[in-house]
Amino acid sequence: MEHNVDNLKREREKQMQIPAMEEIFGPSGKLAEYFPTFEYRKQQVDLAEEVRCTLLNGEGEILAAEAPPGVGKTFALLVPAMISAAAGGKKILFLTAGIPLQEQLIEKDLPALNRLLGLSLPFGLLKGKGNYACLLKAGESGETADGREGYLSFGDGGAASRKIAEWLSSTKTGDLSEVSLPPDSPAVLRIAASSRACLGAACPFRDRCFVRKSLRDAQEWSVIVANYHLFFSYLLGAGKPFPVQAEILICDEAHRIPEAARSSMAQSVSADEFARLLRSRAVQDGAALIETGATAGKTSALAGEVRLEAARFFELLEIKCPANKASFTSRNEELWHQQAVVREKTDELLRLFSFLEDSQDELDPEHSRISVWMDELKRTADVLTWCTETSGYPSWAYWKEGRSLSSAPASPLEELSECFRSFSPETAVFVSATLAPGGKWGYWTGETGVAPTRFFISDSPFSLDEQMEIVVVDTGLEVMDPCYDRTVCAVMEKLVEANGGSTLILVSSLRLLRKTAEILRNRKRAYTILVQGELPRTELLRAFREDRSSVLVGSASFREGVDIPGEGLTQVIIDRIPFPHPADPLVQARNDLFGGRSFSRITLPEAKMLLKQAAGRLIRSREDRGRVVILDGRVLSRKDWNIPGALPAVKYRRLVVPRQNVSKSVAQVRTV
Known part of the structure; x- marks a missing residue:
């Protein structure tokens, strides 16, 4: 009692x-x-x-x-x-x-x-290492405030380097977002901190390290804000605990968790990565430590052999797989043999530096730099072996993209489940x-x-049935039909014109994005056409928000984070149900992993989720009014998919577009 x-x-x-x-x-x-x-x-x-x-x-x-x-x-x-x-x-x-x-x-x-x-x-915002300046890299680049000579020029006479040096002399955080240079500026990228290049305890700037300071500060915060990529880079990417423990975990935008986890676990290797490592200063530093007399030049010669064999591997890869994005479901023996040559030469090179493993001077910066380089070269060779062997298929997808080989988990649920258990809020x-x-x-x-x-x-706080409608336009065309792009662009042009602009257009491919932009700009209009990729995302959204009659043409990334209440957005056009391309390596791996269940278990629910995200751009307040237009007749015709069940319960209008008379049919949208 x-x-x-x-x-x-x-x-x-x-x-x-x-x-x-x-x-x-x-x-x-x-x-x-x-x-x-x-x-x-x-x-x-x-x-x-x-x-x-x-x-x-x-x-x-x-x-x-x-x-x-x-x-x-x-x-x-x-x-x-x-x-x-x-x-x-x-x-x-x-x-x-x-x-x-x-x-x-x-x-x-x-x-x-x-x-x-x-x-x-x-409270505070915890960012990944790449968002902070590395004082060691800045010093090596001549971009410190201690000396005014040796600034690197990036086609600007050293102006960017001098700006960074001035900033480094006064910054308290080392956060690169404070620098008045573009994030992709070569000067900014040159001094960004990196896990792979970090000397750890051996770094002479350890006590002043901005990354370490941010982690110390975070221990004192009651509310730590971070992104999924950083969280999973520790627990899934590096297999390490997250640096700050918390009793309460809040995951907003939680639909993005599988994608973020997959990205953190993905592995990639390229000829450029081998070339960069084998031209590294660490090779010369290592040679100076181990070469005497008759062995002079041995290290650089062996590094050159590894670089040459790696280049041959990726040349052979291009011959065997000329397509830009090709999936591997089993091991190619010729590629596997050439990988073995690269591996053998790499291991031989690494053995030259094995004495460092027994070194007692762990805090020597020169030794530490070489050890970091050895770890990165071994990791690169390991990824090449993993991607070529394809032993994890179909749990893992493998593909060639450009001059790179990549691999990612098809469905990371086991790793994710363990990840959240290990964090244990x-x-x-x-x-x-x-x-x-x-x-x-x-x-x-x-x-x-x-x-x-x-x-x-939760249901919506808005009266959606009064504020919006969904128009389904059936073009009667498959995506691969030669007339598909032309028809869809013509429909979108008429819809935009009828609405007087104020439209967000969401398309499923960069090909269609370019074509849509071209069609909309083929004659003078009363509204501005904004196109993804022509300006940074934040600038595009600002321009779209400020110009109420403008039209924004975007792809997948604009299904989220677009919040334009009022008359600035009264129409959202979606080109089709966002199913992934059947040749996508992850889709192929999932299909082989789950068999006939893959479509109903993953592909269809994911498409519904993405479609709902896109449609959610329209109504953001009680005053908003407008329509969502989906140019895919399957929304209504494929009743077994139940697409409307995932969308707001509002009025639907259906329009069939005769292939020979697109302009006349689209004009009916206002009256159907």
Whole structure:
């Protein structure tokens, strides 16, 4: 009896730590007091309450939640989590896929919520090594503020190097985003930190290292914001623990988890990578250590042989697989033989430096540099062996792309499941606008290996049936039909013209993207045509937002992160159901791995999820109005696919386009 009383007492104490969410999100709650333009949304209260209950239920609780645009999910996730963290001295790790959301969290949401809730939780953004300057690399490049000579010129007379040197003399963080140069500037890339080139404890700049400082700072934060790529690069890519432990894990944009995990586990090797390593300064430094008299030149000669044999391998690869992207499902014996030659020569070269393994001077920078180089060369040779042997197929896909060989897991659910178990937060929340296509969780849980203890699906806070319609245009053409591009472009041109611009066009291939842009620009129009790739993404979106009549033509990456409320976006055109290309190496591996179940288990649910993401660009507020147009008759004709079940429950219009009279038929869209 006494035991039960103690349990009830502890339960009441826990309940007091996190108040009912109506007190904060309700019509008379704290948010309404704090924000003059606050709009009460029941769906936001419901989601926040689900997060609250998950936190209160204790260790081992996992919530999977789907919340469509407009719910206000970021605040709904953070409010109960921050209150819980403050009450219990816990840490929150907030993972996301996109940079815009990370910036919003750091610059707006977290400061506002600290003030609103009367908290002072420290927070920060943890980035990967490549986002920070490496003082050792900067010094080797002559890009320090200590000396004004030796600046490298990148076609600018050394201006970029001098700008970096001036910045390095004053920066406190070493964050390369502070430098007023493009992220892909050769000068910036030259000094970016890298795991593969890091000397670790032997680095003479270790005490001043910006990466180490960022990790030390993160230990003091109560809310750590990071992206999936960084998270998985530790746990899956390097097989190491994440550098900051947290009791509460929040994964926003959780539909991106399988893709991010696959990217972190992917392996690639190229002739250029071998050439870079075998021309490295470490080869010369190693030669100086081991060569005397009769052995002079042996190291560089052997390095040259490895480089030559690696070049022969990739020349043979081009002969055997001239296609740009070709899949391997079994070992090619000629390639395997040439790989063995590269491997033998590489091992012979590495044996010359084996004395370093017994070296007692682990902190000697010169020895450490050579050891790092040895590890990278061995890893490169290992990847070449793995990609050529293809022993992991079909669990792993293998393919040649350009002058590279690559491999990635077809379905990383086992690795992902173990990854989250090893991180072992007390509580985890996974949320996205698209986790359960058609209300079914099987696809997402099957791809991630996550086993939620709670599920939640929110409806939209908007009256979608009044605010939007979906128009399905049936062209009657297969994608491979010679008339497909011309017909689809003509349909899109008429739709854009009828709408007076204010349109987001989402196409499934770069080929069609270029063709669409060409057609739309073939005559003077009253609106601007913005095209993916012609400007950085942020600049394109800014221009699209500011010019209300403009048209933005994009591909897959623009299915997400486009938030244009109001009259600036009243039409979204999607060229087809976003099924992957059947020749894609990952698709082939999945088909062989899962057999006849692959389409229903992975391909169809994934296409529904992507289509729902794309359609979600249209309605972002209660005032928005417009239509989503999908140029794929299978949306309605393939009833067994149940595509409408994954899309908003709104009015559908169907238009059939006769192949011989596209212009006349498309004009009917306004009246059908």
